Amino acid sequence: MCCPTEEGLIRGKLQHLPEVHAMQFNLLNRTLLVQHDAGAAPLLIKTIASLGMQATPLASETRVRIEQMDCPTEERLISDKLARQPGIEALYFNLMQRVLTIRHSSDALQPALQVIRELGFTPQLEGGEGQPTAAEPTPDGRPWRLIIAGIAAFLAELVHFTDTAPQWVVALIALGAILTGGLEVYKKGWIALKNFNLNINALMSIAVTGAVLIGQWPEAAMVMVLFAIAERIEAKSLDRARNAIRGLLALTPERATVRQADGSWQALDVAQVGIGSVVRLRPGERIGLDGEVLAGHSTVDQSPITGESLPIEKSLGDPLFAGTINQSGALEYRVSAAASNSTLSRIIKAVEEAQGARAPTQRFVDRFARIYTPLVFLLSLAVAVVPPLLLGGGWYDWIYRALVLLVVACPCALVISTPVSIVSGLAAAARKGILVKGGVYLENGRHITHLALDKTGTLTHGKPVQTDYRPLADAADTYIKLAASLAARSDHPVSQTVAKAAQEQGVTPDEVQGFEALPGRGVRGVIDGRRYQLGNRRLLTDLGLRSAEIDSQLDELEQQGKTVIVLSDDARALGLFAVADTLKASSREAIASLHQMGIKTLMLTGDNQHTAQAIAAQVGIDEARGDLLPTDKLATVEKLLEQNGVVAMVGDGINDAPALARADIGFAMAAIGTDTAIETADVAIMDDDLRKIPSFIRLSQQTATILKQNIALALGIKMIFLAMTITGQVTMWMAVFADVGVSLLVVFNGLRLLRK
Numbered sequence: 001m002c003c004p005t006e007e008g009l010i011r012g013k014l015q016h017l018p019e020v021h022a023m024q025f026n027l028l029n030r031t032l033l034v035q036h037d038a039g040a041a042p043l044l045i046k047t048i049a050s051l052g053m054q055a056t057p058l059a060s061e062t063r064v065r066i067e068q069m070d071c072p073t074e075e076r077l078i079s080d081k082l083a084r085q086p087g088i089e090a091l092y093f094n095l096m097q098r099v100l101t102i103r104h105s106s107d108a109l110q111p112a113l114q115v116i117r118e119l120g121f122t123p124q125l126e127g128g129e130g131q132p133t134a135a136e137p138t139p140d141g142r143p144w145r146l147i148i149a150g151i152a153a154f155l156a157e158l159v160h161f162t163d164t165a166p167q168w169v170v171a172l173i174a175l176g177a178i179l180t181g182g183l184e185v186y187k188k189g190w191i192a193l194k195n196f197n198l199n200i201n202a203l204m205s206i207a208v209t210g211a212v213l214i215g216q217w218p219e220a221a222m223v224m225v226l227f228a229i230a231e232r233i234e235a236k237s238l239d240r241a242r243n244a245i246r247g248l249l250a251l252t253p254e255r256a257t258v259r260q261a262d263g264s265w266q267a268l269d270v271a272q273v274g275i276g277s278v279v280r281l282r283p284g285e286r287i288g289l290d291g292e293v294l295a296g297h298s299t300v301d302q303s304p305i306t307g308e309s310l311p312i313e314k315s316l317g318d319p320l321f322a323g324t325i326n327q328s329g330a331l332e333y334r335v336s337a338a339a340s341n342s343t344l345s346r347i348i349k350a351v352e353e354a355q356g357a358r359a360p361t362q363r364f365v366d367r368f369a370r371i372y373t374p375l376v377f378l379l380s381l382a383v384a385v386v387p388p389l390l391l392g393g394g395w396y397d398w399i400y401r402a403l404v405l406l407v408v409a410c411p412c413a414l415v416i417s418t419p420v421s422i423v424s425g426l427a428a429a430a431r432k433g434i435l436v437k438g439g440v441y442l443e444n445g446r447h448i449t450h451l452a453l454d455k456t457g458t459l460t461h462g463k464p465v466q467t468d469y470r471p472l473a474d475a476a477d478t479y480i481k482l483a484a485s486l487a488a489r490s491d492h493p494v495s496q497t498v499a500k501a502a503q504e505q506g507v508t509p510d511e512v513q514g515f516e517a518l519p520g521r522g523v524r525g526v527i528d529g530r531r532y533q534l535g536n537r538r539l540l541t542d543l544g545l546r547s548a549e550i551d552s553q554l555d556e557l558e559q560q561g562k563t564v565i566v567l568s569d570d571a572r573a574l575g576l577f578a579v580a581d582t583l584k585a586s587s588r589e590a591i592a593s594l595h596q597m598g599i600k601t602l603m604l605t606g607d608n609q610h611t612a613q614a615i616a617a618q619v620g621i622d623e624a625r626g627d628l629l630p631t632d633k634l635a636t637v638e639k640l641l642e643q644n645g646v647v648a649m650v651g652d653g654i655n656d657a658p659a660l661a662r663a664d665i666g667f668a669m670a671a672i673g674t675d676t677a678i679e680t681a682d683v684a685i686m687d688d689d690l691r692k693i694p695s696f697i698r699l700s701q702q703t704a705t706i707l708k709q710n711i712a713l714a715l716g717i718k719m720i721f722l723a724m725t726i727t728g729q730v731t732m733w734m735a736v737f738a739d740v741g742v743s744l745l746v747v748f749n750g751l752r753l754l755r756k
């Protein structure tokens with residue numbers, strides 16, 4: 001495969017296969033990246049062979065759902081074993097979603113799945129990159145077992161306490177409780193131990209077995225049952241965080257009313273509706289697919305995506321988004337994206353990926369847990385052996401303390417405390433219409449010291465109107481037509497405004513030859529054999545056409561916050577056009593909140609310094625820098641970065657993409673309509689409301705607070721118990737209660753963010 005016709009051939013053939021979801025060709029490297037259903041690779045190779053080409057599979061990525069995997073110790077268990085398998089190139093764990101993405105060579109998948117099974121997990125293949133399905137809740141399985149185990153454990157304790165039966169009866173009842181309630185724990189623990197892994201199951205198994213060996217039957221039973229119950233509650237509450245994002249998906253209706261070839265209407269499953277289909281919407285109906293209005297007028301509540309409940313007017317040509325709600329009128333629209341690729345689906349996918357990437361605190365905690373557990377394990381060995389041998393302590397007493405220490409060695413609460421907070425924070429942000437592309441940004445948002453803002457479209461509406469036209473030479477009546485002819489060819493907002501104003505006056509543009517855009521300056525072209533330019537002061541300077549008279553007129557208009565461009569031929573300036581953009585009502589308030597947070601604001605714009613200053617003064621921005629070329633914007637951000645600040649930049653991502661990418665945090669505004677913004681920004685603000693930035697920073701602060709509380713809680717209580725265990729004040733019961741209690745506490749504390 002080396003030429004585009006071959007690409008076309010392959011694409012034509014593969015795109016009709018239902019197993020294929022997406023293709024990306026790279027003719028230079030002769031590679032084709034295909035997203036396909038699991039197991040479809042041989043079919044693809046055969047199809048390509050039928051075209052007379054030979055395909056050699058390189059590596060593919062497979063998403064595997066592993067229901068029982070939700071603790072980092074399990075992750076380590078899998079990764080230690082799997083990474084050593086031949087053909088495995090990379091592993092990406094997402095514990096919150098319980099999904100493991102394996103990058104592997106084509107024949108390595110089955111052995112890898114086998115390894116996972118041997119470790120006691122049940123891997124399920126996910127169907128390619130299709131529409132994300134709502135995560136299944138933790139299976140309920142065997143609640144009766146826990147109930148029986150609980151009753152038995154209680155009985156054992158009761159009989160032991162009241163001394164109504166011989167010791168062997170107590171032991172028998174307790175054994176029953178341990179086996180019914182804790183068989184799973186033992187199984188998992190054994191697999192972990194075999195692999196030199198000390199996960200919670202291994203620790204609990206040792207502790208309970210130890211308790212049995214020293215004759216603490218009722219206690220062993222109670223501890224095991226309590227642990228099993230707590231695990232269950234914890235898993236359930238984690239499901240809540242896990243599904244907070246997926247819950248958004250429940251917003252899209254399952255069916256849409258689609259026009260058939262014969263003109264009739266039929267309700268179809270949204271997954272079956274193709275691009276280009278025409279869909280009808282009743283008033284009050286939820287929108288099922290992304291599309292563009294073909295007929296009708298209505299307002300749409302876009303709050304499910306933007307977090308902004310102000311209804312948006314929709315008529316011919318306006319975009320509609322799956323998951324939003326049609327209000328008063330009936331609409332017909334043409335579908336523009338498959339259900340699995342709607343804006344909402346992409347948001348959900350992005351947030352899920354964001355969860356997979358570890359935030360800094362989480363990495364720290366994971367590292368800590370890695371040494372904490374083995375350390376406490378060694379400590380407990382020492383506690384069991386050293387005092388009795390060297391200090392004359394009682395064996396029984398110290399072994400018991402050592403077993404309690406094993407329970408305290410569990411890092412669960414600590415390890416779980418960060419992801420649950422981050423995920424809840426990400427979900428809360430998504431609900432507000434703020435798409436955060438990684439926990440890092442949520443953690444660092446509160447450290448922002450400088451915010452650079454683009455002017456057009458960020459602070460202003462980006463929809464300027466023409467305010468002034470002034471001829472500078474005679475024969476003035478032809479200038480509007482000349483300017484409009486040039487302007488109509490450009491998609492720059494300033495040109496567009498001039499073109500529109502002329503059109504409204506009934507002026508039709510002339511033919512332009514040799515049209516050229518001069519970035520940061522304006523445009524030029526030849527009309528009727530003569531060359532004309534339309535552009536800003538910089539362009540006039542380049543042409544050597546500045547004069548005191550023109551400068552004073554420009555100064556005057558620019559100081560009113562207007563943007564002025566001048567029409568000129570090669571000899572003189574002919575006329576000037578001023579346009580003015582309106583400030584968004586929310587901008588002032590947003591800037592004021594940012595200042596209250598101690599953040600310095602800086603406006604960066606390609607527009608001239610006067611206009612920049614005038615606008616900056618109106619919104620209350622600290623500093624304005626005008627006359628910047630896109631490269632200057634980047635340089636400004638870089639200079640700020642050198643001053644050790646945390647620099648964020650907000651823009652619409654069109655001419656400020658490099659600066660956005662370079663900043664510590666890049667915010668893209670009005671992302672709902674633009675795919676690139678969702679994909680490239682660090683944080684995408686779905687609507688165009690600048691106040692989302694202070695609210696993101698507040699959320700970042702709240703997340704940080706909860707993270708700190710959680711780590712302090714988890715660590716603090718562990719440390720207290722560690723000390724108290726060694727001095728012999730803690731029973732195994734209490735240790736289990738403390739451990740699972742803290743786990744639950746941090747989970748619930750993290751979930752509080754969902755309500756922010």
Ligand SMILES: Nc1ncnc2c1ncn2[C@@H]1O[C@H](COP(=O)(O)OP(=O)(O)OP(=O)(O)O)[C@@H](O)[C@H]1O
Nearest residue numbers: 455456490492494495520521522523536605606607
């Ligand atoms: N195609 C064009 N038509 C008319 N004027 C233009 C054109 N291109 C640039 N200009 C002039 O140059 C100035 C700078 O343009 P540039 O595209 O760099 O910034 P901008 O997009 O207008 O502003 P911002 O940086 O705030 O988004 C504009 O304000 C305008 O005066």
Ligand SMILES: [Zn+2]
Nearest residue numbers: 410412413739
């Ligand atoms: Zn634990």
